[in-house]
Amino acid sequence: MQIDARDRLILSLLQADCRLSNAELAEKVGMSASACWRRVRTFEDEGIIKRYRAEISAEGVGFTFQALVHVHLTRHNPEHLAGFVAAVEARPEVQDCYATTGQADYYLRVLCRDIAAYNLFLEDFLFNLPAVASAQTNVVLREIKRSQAISM
The missing domain is CATH 1.10.10.10 (Winged helix-like DNA-binding domain superfamily/Winged helix DNA-binding domain)
Structure with missing residues (x-):
């Protein structure tokens, strides 16, 4: 188009x-x-406009913990990859997920109410996925710039 x-x-x-x-x-x-x-x-x-939505303040609704999680996989076979992707897509804490080149296989942006909720996310979910070998967490101290808009 x-x-x-x-x-x-x-x-x-x-x-x-x-x-x-x-x-x-x-x-x-x-x-x-x-x-x-x-x-x-x-x-x-045409799918150029994908959806309409309101932008909500995470802090305003009680979500005070945000992290960028670098995920390393154990195996790259299609079954494990599909399971990992499906599990991540289903988790509401995972705001964004990117398959990347470089050191980590995937980067997740995770939003939780607090550090305790994030710990549960790791222990009860992420570390129980068969494809996950390890994860490194970078805690977001403050947001400098975040945009959903594409500069036209």
Whole structure:
């Protein structure tokens, strides 16, 4: 799909505030409401817009512990990898998971209520996965920059 300057503007505005009404969005980009609605609908159908959501403050709802976890696997066979991925996808504490090159096989961003909850996550979940050989934790002291938005 070809993305032009007006499309980039629509996407930027929706990333900044997905609660904009179609009429407000159309006015800001200089389009008719019906043409704007069709364009947004195409972005949704093409998978360019994946979802709409509210950004919640973790601390505001009681989640005060965040860590980056470097996971090393024991084996790289498809069965163990599939089991690891499925288990990680199902855990609400795991906010993000990346398969990477370098020292660790996977990097997880884990969010918990406190250090005790994180310890349970490690002992009752992560260290019980057959594919996991070891994990190294880096505790997040403070967040400097975090963005879900893609710069258009």
